[in-house]
Each structure stands twice: as C-alpha cells, then as structure tokens.
Amino acid sequence: MNWIADNIGLILELALAHLWQSAIPIVLGFFLSLPLGWVAWRYRLVRGPVVVLTGLLYTIPSLALLILLPALIGVSTRDPANLIIGLTIYAIAILVRAVADGLDSVDPAIRQSATAMGYGGLRRFWTVDFPLAAPVVLAGLRVTAVSTISLATVGILVGVENLGYLFTNGLQRRIIAEVFAGVIAVVLIALIIDLLLLLAGRALMPWTRAMKTPNAARRPARIVRAAA
C-alpha cells in the first residue's frame, strides 16, 4: 500500500480528470433527456422509435462506440470530447426512458385538475408534471451517474486519461496496489455522487418522504443503505 501513499498526487489528479469527464455527460445527458423524454411521452408515435433507437445505441459496446464515434463525427479518438460524447449517448439512453416513465407515473387526474385551474402547458410541466415525475427521473439519474463514472475508465483504452490509467499502468508494471487504488477510487466517486444526488432529491422533493405509507417508506431507505 506504500504505492498509494507515494502516488496520492497522481491519484487525485486522475480522479479530478475522471470527475469532470463523467460529470459533463451526466449533466448534459440530463438536460438533453428532458425534452426528448417529454416528446417520447407526449407523442406515442415517437415513443417507439425513440426507445428502440436509444436501446440500440446502448447495446453497442463502449470500446466499439469510442472507435466508431471519431470515425463518424471526426473528433480525435484520444480527445476527452470523444469519451464525453460517448458517455452522453449512454446517459441519454437511460434517462429518456426514465423521463418518459416518470411522466407516465403522474396521475392523469392531477394533470387534469391543473389544466382545469388554468395552468398553461409550460407552467403545468414545470410546476406539476415534472416535480411529480421527478422521483422516477432521479432513480434513473442515479443509475446513470454510477454507471457513467464506472464506464469512463474504458476511456484509457483509446488514450483518454482518467482513473483507468491506473489499471493499464498497474497491469504493465504489475503493481496490484495501483490497480486496487483505481478500483476503490472509482467506486468511492460513484458512491459519493450517488449520495449527493440522493440528498439533493430529498432536499428538493421533501414531499416524497411525507407522501409514503409507513410500509413503502422503508423500502427506499433500504435502497439507500444498499447503495452506500
């Protein structure tokens, strides 16, 4: 474990690169998925193709996607932008479904009451539909965040440096501690971001706790412990 103490600067530097390479896809994926998910939910005809297309993109293995993307859009393979675009595509694939499912979960009676009270389309979306769909969207966002952070390590195979560097370098130099440090660092970052999303959800959606029956309220609490 001396290796970790001696190279803590390198680990932190890679962790920082890792963090922004995965944070951008998570945030970008979230904001792109909102309109896409809404369209998929609102127009049934669009929903099928959107779900199928994002499903197909999600099916393509990451290493293949990181090679195909540069060939298609002309970005350099080693450019962090390549990894960021690839991870954004995966994030959108998960989140579009989550947004559409979340909007499905809103009771139509509530939507009708809002319309009856004179809410216009946009105001109703932001003040009624979206907040009520948010718990489902948040569940999708947490899945997205954790898998994006862990998937980002594949970037090193096409030359994008992040915590994945500890895996390839550790293998070449046969340093178990280095690889171990990389795995732990990735898991830690993923769990911290997951916890932050969970806390943000609690702060922004205080009604999700109040609304639940005693029986249902225990379940998310267990999931929290499970994730942490």
Added chain:
Amino acid sequence: MNVFAEAFAWLFSPERLEGQYALPVLLGQHLFYTVISVLIAAVIAVPVGWLIGHTGRGREVAVAISGAARAVPSFGLMVLLVLLLGVLRVPEAATITFVLLAIPSLLAGAYTGLEAIDRRVIDAARATGMTEWQIFWKVEVPLGMPLLVGGLRAATLQVIATVTIAAYVNLGGLGWPIIQGIPLRRFDQVLGGAILVAVLALVADMLLALAQRAAVPGGIRAAKPGSRTPRAARRAAAIEPAAAEPATASTT
C-alpha cells in the same frame, strides 16, 4: 466516409481468414467466453433469484449487490484479478469477472419475474389445490420467464462488451484487432474490429429480444411500456431504481 471503406476492405480481405488471429477464430473465442460465463452465472443466480422471488425474503441483499456491482469498473476488476491470479491464468481471471458481471442482471431478472406476478394468480393456484412445488414450476416459473430472459439479455450484452475489453489482457476475442491496432495506428483494423463488435452485440440483442417475446406464455399479453398504469410505474421506481433502466441495461 473513406475510413469506413478502408475498414470494410480490411474486414473482407482474404487474410482475415488466416492464422492465429483469423476473424472466425476471434469470433469463436468471443462467443465461447460469453456463453460459458453467462451459463455459469445463470447456474448460480437463477436458483437464488427464484428462491428470493418465491419466498419474498432476501431481496434487500439482492438489490444491494446489484447497486454496488454497478459502481465497480469491470475493466479494473478484470485487471486486478489477472494480477492476483497471475498472468498465466488470464482465462480464469477474465471468466470470473464476466460471471460476476452477469450475476446481478440474472438475479434481478429471476426475482423480479416472480415478484411481478399478480398475487391473486398465485392464491388462485393454491386454492385449486396445487402444491407449493406445482405453484412454483407451473405458475411462477412460466409467468416469470419473460423478465428472466430480459435479465439474460442484459447480462449477455454486458458480457459481450466486457469480453471486447478483455483483449487488453490477451484473452483474444473480437476486441483484439481494436486493442492491438490502436498503438500501431492501424485505423482500418481498429474500425473494422469495432464494426464487428457492434454488429455482434446488435445481433445478440435482437435474437434475445425475440427469445424474450417467445418466452411469454400463451394466453398472456406482454405489457407494453406505455400501457403501465401510473401506480405501477411509481411502484416500480420506488422498489427498484434499476427499473428505470432500459431493457438492455448496463453496457461496459
């Protein structure tokens, strides 16, 4: 689109059928590791998942495992196992990684399949005098089959993606032209390999999607995503964050 022309020229060159790294050999290795790993994982995960689904006990543990597994980078885990077991045991180390990766999806597919069954159906089976064993084999297993095949689909795709990466530890497979070509800047070979891997994943996904459809017992209509009631969607999200994932969840 010149790069794609070169990639296809590489793919369809007669040399691709020769030697130790002939494409059919690499494809065979890729399929071999995928099938073996998913089978081993199924032998472990499906009985456990069925037990959880039938008894309703221990699902917290299963959710915890699936949640934690998602955070572990599979590439890192594989490299770690290769170093721990020694470089001579790469196939074993890689297979262990693939099995560990495939277990959470199969486990979730097995127990959610049983959990999703309307309790009244099971009560009705019990009321007609079926034994617990008959309820399990004749009611729960067939009705849970579509979700189990869904889990199998997710697990298989995840393993296909990770076998690609395993070329980095010299396992062979279709990732080999990619991993070997990058440092040599052989872009035709790299892109050709990537195309093959993508096609393999898409074909496997399509076949398993058909299997998933075929697994729906006669007389039962598979619920379409859009036809879920608001309450069912809310419940799904509250119980299992993974419910928000697409059917083919977790790529690597």
